[in-house]
Structures are given as structure tokens and as C-alpha cells.
Amino acid sequence: MRKRFLLMPLVAALTGIALPAPASAIVGGTRTTQPQPFVVSLQTASGGHICGGALIKANWVVTAKHCGTPAQVRIGSLNRTSGGTVARVARTVAHPVADLELLQLATAVTHAPIPIAGDSGPAGTPVVMFGWGKTCPNGSCTEPTALNQLSSTIVDGSRCAGGRDRLSGEICVDNKDNSGPCAGDSGNPLTKNVAGARQLIGVHSRAGGFPCGAAPSSHADVPDDRTWIIQHTGG
Structure with a gap:
């Protein structure tokens, strides 16, 4: 959906989000324990x-x-x-x-x-991202070998503007309590639950700022394309 507007993707290796499980990851996320074959x-x-x-x-x-x-x-x-x-x-x-x-x-x-969703959904839609990105906000740690995930919600695109040029076709995702994607998370799947199953709505494009998790992150809107x-x- 081209309702939400976001910033131009930068060539930065940042991405990820997902469901809940044990152990810190992604920066404020948790370790994934259930199979995610996609x-x-x-x-x-x-x-x-x-x-x-x-x-x-x-x-x-x-x-x-x-x-x-x-x-x-x-x-x-x-x-x-x-x-x-x-x-x-x-x-x-x-x-x-x-x-x-x-x-x-x-x-x-x-x-x-993973099937592509019919649309990404409005602000307030619960989402989950998955990835192997760094788990420390300043990016100084090594990337984990185990898959991690983080639950969040879609927010209004203006939250991701950051004072830069904005593009249509992107999804803005809230990152509360300094949690969110970091280095190594670019391209990570952003998903939502549809009738009890995961569907793809986005891939991580860029973090909202530094340190990682300091602001909402932007994700390319897959259903839109x-x-x-x-x-x-x-x-």
C-alpha cells in the first residue's frame, strides 16, 4: 500500500524483526525456537x-x-x-x-x-521480524548464529521521515524500548499473522537512527510491488 511514506533506503546493512522466545537478540528481540523455513x-x-x-x-x-x-x-x-x-x-x-x-x-x-500478504495493513497492525543482525545497539558485538525475532507494530509513515526525502511504498515499524533491527538485518522478512499463519509484508530497508532501535525503522512494502x-x- 502506498499510503505510508518513508525514507530513501541507504546502503546500510540493517534489518530484522520477529515473534517472542527466550534470550536477548536483534537488539531487544528474542531467540527464535519454532521453525521458520522461509x-x-x-x-x-x-x-x-x-x-x-x-x-x-x-x-x-x-x-x-x-x-x-x-x-x-x-x-x-x-x-x-x-x-x-x-x-x-x-x-x-x-x-x-x-x-x-x-x-x-x-x-x-x-x-x-512464505505467501505474500494482500496488503501490509494500517498503523497498529502487529508485525514480527526475523534475522541474524547484531544484538547490541552500537553494533560493536558479533552477529549471532541463531535466528532471532522481534514483535512490533506498524506506525504512521511520518514517524520514519527523519527529516529526509520520503518514498511511497514503505512501511514504518515502531521500535519501543530501544529495540529494533541493526547491522546484518537488512533484507530481513517483516511478517504479519493472517488466519493463524505468517504472511510476508516487507523486507527491512534501514534503521531509524543510531544507536540501533533509537527510532522506528523502514521496510520496503512487498505487497505494494x-x-x-x-x-x-x-x-
């Missing part, structure tokens, strides 16, 4: 974590455009260093305007993709 770690050829992403088809991943071109992805594991399936990235398709990018995998995977996604992935 969550993706974008990686270097040696397995180093770059960004997050979401599996939307057996051979397609959506992430943030500023994450660039990873060599491979790991899908279907709560640990970014082991388990799940590692697949090579065959090609990328960058959105002409939004901070969105599609990754076509060299081989299809068997993990269940459904037509573009279908055009390149085949529906």
Missing part, C-alpha cells in the same frame, strides 16, 4: 552472513536491493552456519525504485515459501 541468510561464498531475505517461491528469494549480489543463500535453518539448504544465486533482479531485489536460485529448494514480483518470478 527465512534466508544471504551469504558470501565462504558462508559469511551479509543480509536476510524471504523465500517466496521454490527458487526465488526477496531481499533489500542494497544488499547486492550474494554468492549463496542458506534456507530453512535457525542457524545461519549449519542445517537447512545452501543454494547458489544464479541471478538478481533489482527493483527500479524501491529497495527490493529478487534472487533467482540456481536450484529449487523444498522448504515452504506484487505486480513487479509476479512479472519476474512468474506468479
Whole structure:
């Protein structure tokens, strides 16, 4: 939905959000304990974590455009260093305007993709983000190997303006009590619950400020670009 307005994505490795579980993570989040087969770690050829992403088809991943071109992805594991399936990235398709990018995998995977929601929802909609980003506000700590999550809510787009130019097609997410995405969280899936199941509404584009969690974060609105996604992935 292009109702909410947000800032221009910057080339910063920040992203993530999710549900509740034990242990601190993401910056104020918690460790994910339930399987999330659609969550993706974008990686270097040696397995180093770059960004997050979401599996939307057996051979397609959506992430943030500023994450660039990873060599491979790991899908279907709560640990970014082991388990799940590692697949090579065959090609990328960058959105002409939004901070969105599609990754076509060299081989299809068997993990269940996440459906894209019909719309992202109005302010007040509960959301959950997932990711492997840094858990300390100043970014000085190492990124966790275990997947983390953070529950939050959508807020009015003006909360994310930050005095910069604003773009349509983005989602502004509240970050209370200094919690929110940090370095390594770019591209992470933003989800909402629809009839008891997770659906994708966004990917993390940029944090609201420094230290991490100091202000609401902005996320590219995936349902808003459904037509573009279908055009390149085949529906």
C-alpha cells in the first residue's frame, strides 16, 4: 500500500524483526525456537552472513536491493552456519525504485515459501521480524548464529521521515524500548499473522537512527510491488 511514506533506503546493512522466545537478540528481540523455513541468510561464498531475505517461491528469494549480489543463500535453518539448504544465486533482479531485489536460485529448494500478504495493513497492525543482525545497539558485538525475532507494530509513515526525502511504498515499524533491527538485518522478512499463519509484508530497508532501535525503522512494502514480483518470478 502506498499510503505510508518513508525514507530513501541507504546502503546500510540493517534489518530484522520477529515473534517472542527466550534470550536477548536483534537488539531487544528474542531467540527464535519454532521453525521458520522461509527465512534466508544471504551469504558470501565462504558462508559469511551479509543480509536476510524471504523465500517466496521454490527458487526465488526477496531481499533489500542494497544488499547486492550474494554468492549463496542458506534456507530453512535457525542457524545461519549449519542445517537447512545452501543454494547458489544464479541471478538478481533489482527493483527500479524501491529497495527490493529478487534472487533467482540456481536450484529449487523444498522448504515452504512464505505467501505474500494482500496488503501490509494500517498503523497498529502487529508485525514480527526475523534475522541474524547484531544484538547490541552500537553494533560493536558479533552477529549471532541463531535466528532471532522481534514483535512490533506498524506506525504512521511520518514517524520514519527523519527529516529526509520520503518514498511511497514503505512501511514504518515502531521500535519501543530501544529495540529494533541493526547491522546484518537488512533484507530481513517483516511478517504479519493472517488466519493463524505468517504472511510476508516487507523486507527491512534501514534503521531509524543510531544507536540501533533509537527510532522506528523502514521496510520496503512487498505487497505494494506484487505486480513487479509476479512479472519476474512468474506468479
